[in-house]
Amino acid sequence: MKLQNCMLAFSGVVALIVAIPVAGQVPFLPDYALPSAGDAPSTYLAATYGRGLNDASTKSNAFALTLGRTADRVSFRGSAGRIESGLNEWALGGAVGVDLISNSDAPVQLTLQGGVGWMTIDVLGETLTNLRFPIGIALKGRPSGSSVQLTPWVMPRLNIARASIGGVSGTSTDFGVSGGVGITAPGGFGIHLAADVLAVGDNPFMFSVGSHYVIGR
DSSP, X not given: OHHHHHHHHHHHHHHHHHHSOOOSSSTTSOOOOOOOOTTOOEEXXXXXXEEEOSGGGTTOEEEEEEEEEEEXXXXXXXXXXXXXXXXXXXXXXXXXXXXXXXXXXXXXXXXXXEEEEEEEEXXXXXXXXXXXXXXXXXXXXXXXXXXXEEEEEEEEEEEEEEEEETTEEEEEEXXXXXXXXXXXXXXXXXXXXXXXXXXXXXXXXXXXXXXXXXXXX
């Protein structure tokens, strides 16, 4: 009976990992492009709110706190989040980016980025472990503005998802794209916005907005 329950649960798991946007470094939030250091390596803190906008995205609310660092051509960040839905679960995520084009004379910045998102859910007394591995190429405008800096970006990606429960596991690979903009004032405070769509099922669509602070800017 337990095995049968696990198989039934896994059927729901497959629907879960494929039909809803557990995408990005933190599940249920858009996949943000990491900032580049340029000539000024820095550390930053961020708080972000996200929400699914269509039925395919479950219209769940999500919150995340992030700590990141830009250093030379490599940037990285770690996040912890809370999913406020029927799941009400915690989630973790991280990402690393390597600049492919970062020359100050280039009009754009190009970054190869990879990440991981983790979340567990209780299903029929079993623990579902959900892992996501987004891999993308971020095309970022070079920060513009003599005082307030504006940085638009877009990032197509592969979205690799793996779920396991009761000794049963499954993997899916889909295409997604996210885009957004970061706005940072001279004092280091700023806001960021992003949208994300996943090319699977009814195309889950998400939006997020948040604030950040660049330390020592």
